[in-house]
Amino acid sequence: MHKKKGILSFLVIVSLFVFLGGAISQKSISNQDGHTSGHETDWYYFDWILKAPYVPTFQVLDTESSLGPYANKTKTITLKDLIKFHGHACDGLFTVAGALYVGFKHLYPDGVIDRTDTGVITNNSPCYGDVAAYLTGGRIRFGTQKIDKTLGNEFILYRFSTHEAVKVLLKPGVFPQAIVNLEEKVRSGKFTMTEMRELQKMQWEFAKSLVEHPLEEAFNIQVLDGFIWESDPYAHLGKRGDVVNKDILKSRERQNEYR
Ligand SMILES: [Zn+2]
Structure with a gap:
């Protein structure tokens, strides 16, 4: 009888340790280097993004459905949306979002970015290309x-209807050389885990510094007069059906008739 009780107590203690161990390891995942705690579903986000004063948001205009027309309301895109799409909150994501925010102000002075009318050129960085798209x-x-x-x-941002183009550039010296050096080391494959973690920390520090100041302070903008847009060659080039008749409700009579 005593032996049975002993085994039972032992099993209870082991189960408790397993349970607690699981809970602790779950928590440590969500608390990595400044990630938010307490909101398990937002683990990929940072507390400092919520507090930074110059985090950009974007008002965008799209169409209503696959064959148009223009929607009569805009949507708001946040950094959180961009992070979910791109997969992680990296310095590249903050850089391109900041640059485009500055460029959009020139192409869309009313503050509404027309996503049926905009072209974009970046280098082949996965981060830049994703966010730009x-x-x-x-x-x-x-x-x-x-x-x-x-x-x-x-x-480079281009507005098809007006043929306006702007180039937005991160100002020289803004991106820390120490990050460039460490990125090179990690890309070479000869690095320690400590160096990889250090690099992440430096990249996030840089991202944070971008949104703690007005974005115009970090970027220069150039107007590209006479810019000609030529699509890249692509074997499966297609046509967006939703933009063909996007203007169909532009006249007031039609709006009254069909909205
Ligand atoms: Zn990235």
Whole structure:
């Protein structure tokens, strides 16, 4: 009888340790290096993004359905949306979002970005290309997104209807050389886990510094007069059906008639 009780107590204690161990390891995952705690579903986000004063948000205009027309309301895109799409909160995501925010102000002075009318060119960085596509609506398969490997921390925005183009550039010296050096080391494959963690920390510090100041302080903008948009060659180039008749409700009579 005593022996049975002993085994039972032992099993209870072991179960308790297993349960507690699981709970602790779950918590440590969500608390990695500044990730938010307490909101398990937002583990990929940072507390400092909520507090930073110059985190950009974007008002975008799209169509209502697959064959148009224009929607009569806009949507708000936040950094959180961009992080979910891209997969992680990296310095590249903050850089391109900041640059495009500055460029959009020039192309869309009313503050509404028309995602049926915008082209974008970045280098082939996964981070730059993803965010640029999401924010502009530009897509390689429609000939509205282009890759230019000669671009550095530079982004070209183009508005098809007005033929206006701007280039937004991260100001020289803004991106820390120490990050460039450590990135090179990690890319080479000869690095320690400590160095990889250190790099992440430095990249997030840089991202944080971008949104703690007015974004115009970090970027220069150039107007590209006479810019000609030429789509990149792509074997499966297609046409966006939703933009063909996007203007159909533009006249007031039609709006009254069909809205
Ligand atoms: Zn990234």
